[in-house]
Amino acid sequence: MIRPGTGFPTDRATRTTPVAHVPADVGRLSASAVSLLHVDGRSSVCRACPRLVTWREEVAETKRAAFADDRYWGRPVTGWGDPRARIVVVGLAPAAHGGNRTGRIFTGDRSGDWLFGALHRAGLATQPTSTSAYDGQELLHTRITLPVRCAPPANRPTPLERDTCAPWFRREVELLRPTARAYVVLGGFGWASTWSALRATGSAVPDRVPRFRHGLEVPLDGGPTVLGCYHVSQQNTFTGRLTEAMLDDVLERAKAAAGVS
Numbered sequence: 001m002i003r004p005g006t007g008f009p010t011d012r013a014t015r016t017t018p019v020a021h022v023p024a025d026v027g028r029l030s031a032s033a034v035s036l037l038h039v040d041g042r043s044s045v046c047r048a049c050p051r052l053v054t055w056r057e058e059v060a061e062t063k064r065a066a067f068a069d070d071r072y073w074g075r076p077v078t079g080w081g082d083p084r085a086r087i088v089v090v091g092l093a094p095a096a097h098g099g100n101r102t103g104r105i106f107t108g109d110r111s112g113d114w115l116f117g118a119l120h121r122a123g124l125a126t127q128p129t130s131t132s133a134y135d136g137q138e139l140l141h142t143r144i145t146l147p148v149r150c151a152p153p154a155n156r157p158t159p160l161e162r163d164t165c166a167p168w169f170r171r172e173v174e175l176l177r178p179t180a181r182a183y184v185v186l187g188g189f190g191w192a193s194t195w196s197a198l199r200a201t202g203s204a205v206p207d208r209v210p211r212f213r214h215g216l217e218v219p220l221d222g223g224p225t226v227l228g229c230y231h232v233s234q235q236n237t238f239t240g241r242l243t244e245a246m247l248d249d250v251l252e253r254a255k256a257a258a259g260v261s
């Protein structure tokens with residue numbers, strides 16, 4: 001596991017960053033975070049979900065054979081990209097040997113290959129791949145984030161873990177409010193979390209939130225447009241449920257909604 005404040009490129013924490021140990025700490029420390037850097041640093045040392053803390057650190061210790069020489073991040077993975085993003089891409093949670101290894105969401109796994117390939121084609125990323133936190137990749141007008149920050153076993157956080165992590169995501173959405181004009185939400189889990197965060201932070205969310213559907217585009221009165229997209233998981237990309245053309249189309253629509261040329 002990478003210790004806070006030891007010089008890792010995506011590390012926004014220091015040795016003195018306050019640590020959340022229980023859900024109430026998450027509420028308090030997220031609410032008092034004054035910037036995205038603050039949210040990122042504080043959430044990256046969070047220990048409020050015992051099952052996920054054990055799992056992420058165990059995976060970081062045992063590793064996958066193919067990555068035996070890597071030092072795994074093994075901590076919560078935060079959002080990253082343009083702090084004044086006009087487009088926000090929302091996933092689910094880090095992959096055990098992807099973000100939990102590289103310290104950057106969607107970096108170092110097949111899902112990321114798909115997403116960064118599409119972001120690059122859309123002019124929203126400087127490189128078509130994202131292999132490590134040292135690769136020089138940059139996002140343009142865009143931030144990628146996630147409603148659950150620790151890698152969950154079988155990619156399935158429990159409802160309690162989702163709710164415990166929600167204040168980090170909510171505060172991030174709140175801090176992005178002045179600039180964010182389009183949310184691209186990958187899958188139903190992120191869809192529900194995004195609506196909940198937008199509602200809690202003052203956006204004009206309809207009483208009945210529309211059900212997740214790929215390609216659905218919901219402009220909010222005076223707020224961002226929310227677009228649904230199938231998740232870039234291998235389950236969807238290998239089976240052709242999500243094609244490159246479908247992903248490209250959603251990103252082009254997000255750019256139009258966000259006024260990004």
Ligand code: SF4
Nearest residue numbers: 046048049076150165
């Ligand atoms: S999932 Fe979220 S709330 Fe739970 S330990 Fe990880 S960062 Fe903290």
